[in-house]
Amino acid sequence: MGGAKDFLDSFDTVEEALDNILDEWTRYYQVVDRDTMEVVKEGLARFKNFSPEGFNSNDSYSEDGR
Numbered sequence: 001m002g003g004a005k006d007f008l009d010s011f012d013t014v015e016e017a018l019d020n021i022l023d024e025w026t027r028y029y030q031v032v033d034r035d036t037m038e039v040v041k042e043g044l045a046r047f048k049n050f051s052p053e054g055f056n057s058n059d060s061y062s063e064d065g066r
Helices: 002-008 014-020
Strands: 028-032 037-045
Touching: 014 028, 014 037
Parallel strands: none
Antiparallel strands: 028 037
16 A cells, blocks of 8 residues: 555465555556565556466557558
8 A cells, every 4th residue: 555564565365465556657566475575576556467468479560450
């Protein structure tokens, strides 16, 4: 929810942590593994549920729609 409270919160899953992040336009978040202290997910809160797996770098787009 902001500040030190964010730092002290602990969740069992990344999904639970993401649910706790406020959808503020400019809020940046990091989800950190409590055992290793490694960042497991980070980014702007407005994109917290975005998954790049649905995109393919081989997809092409042309201006004529083909």
